[in-house]
Amino acid sequence: xxxxxxxxxxxxxxxxxxxxxxxxxxxxxxxxxxxxxxxxxxxxxxxxxxxxxxxxxxxxxxxxxxxxxxxxxxxxxxxxxxxxxxxxxxxxxxxxxxxxxxxxxxxxxxxxxxxx
Numbered sequence: 421x422x423x424x425x426x427x428x429x430x431x432x433x434x435x436x437x438x439x440x441x442x443x444x445x446x447x448x449x450x451x452x453x454x455x456x457x458x459x460x461x462x463x464x465x466x467x468x469x470x471x472x473x474x475x476x477x478x479x480x481x482x483x484x485x486x487x488x489x490x491x492x493x494x495x496x497x498x499x500x501x502x503x504x505x506x507x508x509x510x511x512x513x514x515x516x517x518x519x520x521x522x523x524x525x526x527x528x529x530x531x532x533x534x535x536x
Contacts, residue, residue: 421511421512421514421515421516421517421518422508422511422512422517422518422519422520423517423518423519423520424519424520424521425519425520425521426521431512432512434505434508434509434512435505435508436501436505439498439501439502440502440505443487443491443492443498443502443505444491444502444506446490446491447486447487447490447491448486451483451486451490454483455483455484455486455487455506456506456510457483458482458483458484459474459506459507459510460510460514462474463510463511463518471503471504471507474503474507475503479499484503487499487502487503487506
């Protein structure tokens with residue numbers, strides 16, 4: 421389950437759903453399944469994550485590379501957004517509760533969402 425710290429409510433929708441559906445429809449079922457499995461493994465056992473820091477900067481030879489190359493036609497900006505929405509969906513579908521919000525580090529806004 422996904423919980424918005426800012427609005428203090430549970431979230432059961434995917435923002436930018438039209439773009440998200442376009443992107444994920446370009447991926448195969450196997451690619452999507454591998455991405456979902458990897459995201460679940462990444463968040464398992466840790467309490468806090470920042471979405472934009474999770475995949476790292478080099479997606480080559482990872483399950484995330486098709487997001488950039490195939491789903492988002494090599495657009496870094498779109499791939500980052502798609503990754504965040506894939507993570508959003510994974511967290512929304514989990515039984516445990518994950519809160520999210522926007523935060524700063526050293527006075528600078530963090531680009532991705534912080535989840536805990």
